[in-house]
Amino acid sequence: MVTHDSRETFYFIRHGQTTWNREKRVMGSSDIPLSGEGIKEAIKASLTLRKEPILTICHSPLLRAKSTASIIQENLPGTTLVEIPELTECNWGSKEGHAKGTWYDEWMTGLEVEGAETFVDFMKRANIGVSKALALPGPVLIVAHLGINWSIKKFLNLDSRVEIGNCIPERYSYNANRNLWLAQKLPA
Numbered sequence: 558m559v560t561h562d563s564r565e566t567f568y569f570i571r572h573g574q575t576t577w578n579r580e581k582r583v584m585g586s587s588d589i590p591l592s593g594e595g596i597k598e599a600i601k602a603s604l605t606l607r608k609e610p611i612l613t614i615c616h617s618p619l620l621r622a623k624s625t626a627s628i629i630q631e632n633l634p635g636t637t638l639v640e641i642p643e644l645t646e647c648n649w650g651s652k653e654g655h656a657k658g659t660w661y662d663e664w665m666t667g668l669e670v671e672g673a674e675t676f677v678d679f680m681k682r683a684n685i686g687v688s689k690a691l692a693l694p695g696p697v698l699i700v701a702h703l704g705i706n707w708s709i710k711k712f713l714n715l716d717s718r719v720e721i722g723n724c725i726p727e728r729y730s731y732n733a734n735r736n737l738w739l740a741q742k743l744p745a
Contacts, residue, residue: 566730567691568611568698569706570629572621573598574723583657584702585649585673590620598724599625603632605743606698606726613637615690616700617644625724626700639693643686646702647679648672683708698726713738 573595577584591599602625611633616626618640630636650672652660660668665676674682683705690699699705703720706727710717713729715738721727726743 566696566728568606568609568696568726568728569709569721570602570606570625570698570700570726571703571706571721571723572617572619572625572700573602573628575621577654578723581656582654583649583652583661584621585646585653586619587653588620591624595621595625595723596628599628600632601745602724602726603629605745607632609696609698609726609728609743611636611696611698613639613690613693613695614698614700615639615641615644615693617646617702617705618642619645619702622700622702626698629698629700636698637694639690641686641689643682643689644699644701644705645682645686647704648674650674679704680708680711684712687712710740713740715740 573591575589575595576592577589579592606629614626614630614636616622626638630638650670652670652673660670664670669675687709690697706721707717728741728743730739732739
């Protein structure tokens with residue numbers, strides 16, 4: 558689990574836009590590439606992130622996150638790229654490629670979706686992936702998916718209902734005086 562001992566500061570960015578994002582379709586573990594817009598978003602985000610003291614860029618093995626991480630690294634000289642399989646988005650099984658519906662909220666309360674990971678299994682895996690990332694030399698940037706961002710916010714007791722857009726960098730900082738984590742969107 559991410560705790561105040563994990564890191565003083567780390568960063569997260571959701572991958573750039575894909576055609577399925579634009580069409581409001583659930584991707585999950587389907588390996589959908591970045592769209593032209595997603596590539597532009599990653600380049601823009603890299604210009605913001607190059608102002609931050611990032612040493613390691615950890616990413617999901619899915620093409621949309623891997624490509625975003627590679628584009629960002631081009632503007633962050635001296636950083637190391639590390640692929641972490643546990644940062645893969647949740648496997649949504651039979652729901653991949655479809656619009657998010659009422660099943661999504663029900664899944665979080667225990668509904669089993671055909672061929673999908675359970676909520677509990679996904680949270681455990683996400684926790685392992687984030688912990689692996691934060692054990693590396695930092696500050697660390699995690700390039701992954703909405704579900705991974707959601708799980709980080711759940712672990713840190715932050716509002717997980719606020720969905721982060723594609724390629725919006727966030728800085729997570731631990732405030733020892735207040736004994737809590739803070740998430741801050743970085744200006745473009």
